[in-house]
Every structure is written in C-alpha cells, then in structure tokens.
Amino acid sequence: MRKITICLVLSILTIFACSATGRKTIPDGPVAYTVILSGSHSSADKYEVKLVTTKKDWENTWQIAKGGEEPLPGIPSVDFSHxxxxxxxxxxxSSSGYKIEISSIEKKGAVLRVHVKKYETPGMLTVMTNPFTLVRVPRGKYELEVIEETVQ
Structure with a gap:
C-alpha cells in the first residue's frame, strides 16, 4: 500500500513538473516594451499592425522594415521563447513629416491593446516615405486590439 501511495505521489509530481513551462504569465495592466527600431523608409505599402511570434516571420518583417536595403543590415536578436x-x-x-509610434500597450486577458500614434503632418520635402516601428513585448498568445490616435 505504501509503495502505491509513493508511486501515486511521484506520478502527480511528475505531471506537474512536466506541465510547468517556466514561462511567466504577465498580469493585466500596462505592458513594458522596448523599441527595436523606428524609421521612415520601409517597403510596406499599406497600414498594418502585426504580432510576430516566430524567427521566420521576424526575418520577413525585418526585410520589410529595412525597405529592401542592400546589403540587408544585421537582424536584431529576439528570443522568441520569451x-x-x-x-x-x-x-x-508622399512627403516627409509622417511618423508612426506605439505610445502604450496594455494587457487584458488574452488581448493586447496597442495604442498607435500616427503623425500625419506632411513635411516640405516631396519624397516617398513608409514609416514603421518595431517593439519587443513579453511572449504570449495574444490578440491585438489597435487603438489609433492621429496627430495633425
């Protein structure tokens, strides 16, 4: 009987140990983020906000952000396990003066509310621009809810 109890306890402990991933769940509220890069010359031709969760998707996103620069600058390291x-x-x-940034991010359940500020103040230079911003956030399976603010 004692051997059965010990086996049962060890089995339960093993199940709990195997199910623990070591990843922390971030609490609801403001989310800390770090700007990787922000600029005005990507190759993106349309407005888009996206969550990048894999190395392959990150490589594609980096190529778009760097606008087809030759040679392509080294890609910043992102640890997709965290x-x-x-x-x-x-x-x-169609002119300078445009800018886009993330002003804040908040988590509520499985949703990240991304507050995006779009600066639409056409500049004096007639030059094609494609503004962008890339930020790191804690890993998670999130849906993005985008809240836009336009500054003119």
Whole structure:
C-alpha cells in the first residue's frame, strides 16, 4: 500500500513538473516594451499592425522594415521563447513629416491593446516615405486590439 501511495505521489509530481513551462504569465495592466527600431523608409505599402511570434516571420518583417536595403543590415536578436515583436507599418506617404509610434500597450486577458500614434503632418520635402516601428513585448498568445490616435 505504501509503495502505491509513493508511486501515486511521484506520478502527480511528475505531471506537474512536466506541465510547468517556466514561462511567466504577465498580469493585466500596462505592458513594458522596448523599441527595436523606428524609421521612415520601409517597403510596406499599406497600414498594418502585426504580432510576430516566430524567427521566420521576424526575418520577413525585418526585410520589410529595412525597405529592401542592400546589403540587408544585421537582424536584431529576439528570443522568441520569451519575447514577441509588434510591428507597426504606416504605409506609403508622399512627403516627409509622417511618423508612426506605439505610445502604450496594455494587457487584458488574452488581448493586447496597442495604442498607435500616427503623425500625419506632411513635411516640405516631396519624397516617398513608409514609416514603421518595431517593439519587443513579453511572449504570449495574444490578440491585438489597435487603438489609433492621429496627430495633425
């Protein structure tokens, strides 16, 4: 009887140990993020906000962000076992002065509310721009809810 009890306890402990992933769940509320890169010359031709969760998707996103630069600059390291990337692309604009940024991120359940500020103040230069911002956030299976604010 004692051997059965010990086996049962060890089995339960093993199940709990195997199910623990070592990943922390972030609490609801403001989410800390780090800007990887922000600029005005990507190759994105339309507005898009996306969650990047894999290395392959990150490589594709980096190529878009760097606008087809030759040679392509080295890609920043992202540890996808602990982090995701949120990419915000404004799309093509016909003059300087445009900018896009993430002003804050909040978590509520499985949703990340991404507050995006779009600066739409056409500049004096007639030049094609494609503003973007890339940020690191803690890893998770999130749906994105985008809240836009336009500054003119």
């Amino acid at each position: 982090q995701n990337v949120i990419a915000v692309f404004m799309g093509q604009r």
